[in-house]
Amino acid sequence: MRGFFIVLEGIDGVGKTTQAKILARKLRQQGREVVEVREPGGTQLGEAIRELLAREEELAPWAETCLFLASRAQLVEEVIKPALAQGKIVVGDRFSLSTLAYQGGARGLGVDRLAQLNSWVTGGLEPDLTLVIDLKVEEALARGKGDLREEIRQKLEIVRERYLSLAKERAGKVLVVSGQGSVEEVSGRIWTLVEEALARWPSG
Numbered sequence: 001m002r003g004f005f006i007v008l009e010g011i012d013g014v015g016k017t018t019q020a021k022i023l024a025r026k027l028r029q030q031g032r033e034v035v036e037v038r039e040p041g042g043t044q045l046g047e048a049i050r051e052l053l054a055r056e057e058e059l060a061p062w063a064e065t066c067l068f069l070a071s072r073a074q075l076v077e078e079v080i081k082p083a084l085a086q087g088k089i090v091v092g093d094r095f096s097l098s099t100l101a102y103q104g105g106a107r108g109l110g111v112d113r114l115a116q117l118n119s120w121v122t123g124g125l126e127p128d129l130t131l132v133i134d135l136k137v138e139e140a141l142a143r144g145k146g147d148l149r150e151e152i153r154q155k156l157e158i159v160r161e162r163y164l165s166l167a168k169e170r171a172g173k174v175l176v177v178s179g180q181g182s183v184e185e186v187s188g189r190i191w192t193l194v195e196e197a198l199a200r201w202p203s204g
């Protein structure tokens with residue numbers, strides 16, 4: 001038995017965490033077993049790394065990347081693989097695509113190298129479905145009450161564009177969903193895509 005791995009992606013403030021919770025709840029209401037994970041975090045090591053990354057200090061790009069990758073490696077080994085082996089649905093709040101979009105895009109480390117690293121640290125595990133919630137940077141920043149500095153805005157523009165081009169290159173496995181409108185409107189869109197994907201899943 002093999003579970004199903006769904007990941008929500010997108011720039012800060014688009015509604016990933018909100019939608020991951022709603023999605024998990026809807027899946028549970030259908031009687032499915034769901035495990036929710038977030039990145040960085042989800043394990044003791046991962047949560048410690050999350051705290052390290054939240055410090056204000058400026059990390060060297062590769063130092064930052066390696067911390068995210070270490071968190072991911074531990075999460076896969078400790079939580080995601082066992083859950084999938086038990087046939088559960090794993091709902092992830094960010095995963096490998098974040099590295100490609102942020103460190104590959106905004107930090108300029110190169111998508112091919114990072115994709116290879118992702119593949120190593122996850123043992124080749126990829127989400128069955130990744131949904132990129134897309135929203136204009138200004139709207140996402142306003143929602144997230146994030147840092148409104150011009151420098152941050154420009155960085156997020158790059159990351160948003162990177163997400164959209166990564167989705168294009170991975171059509172089918174990575175889908176873009178509009179983050180515009182109310183929480184319910186967005187969750188309705190997400191639900192439609194998830195139901196379609198689950199209908200094609202043998203154990204679904």
Ligand SMILES: Nc1ncnc2c1ncn2[C@@H]1O[C@H](COP(=O)(O)OP(=O)(O)O)[C@@H](O)[C@H]1O
Nearest residue numbers: 012013014015016017018143144181182183186
């Ligand atoms: N569709 C929406 N419309 C308005 N506000 C939203 C919507 N979705 C989420 N929010 C709010 O925007 C903020 C950021 O949402 P969150 O889920 O934390 O985003 P992310 O995890 O992508 O950073 C939260 O305060 C949340 O309540």
Ligand SMILES: [Mg+2]
Nearest residue numbers: 016017018093
């Ligand atoms: Mg979040």
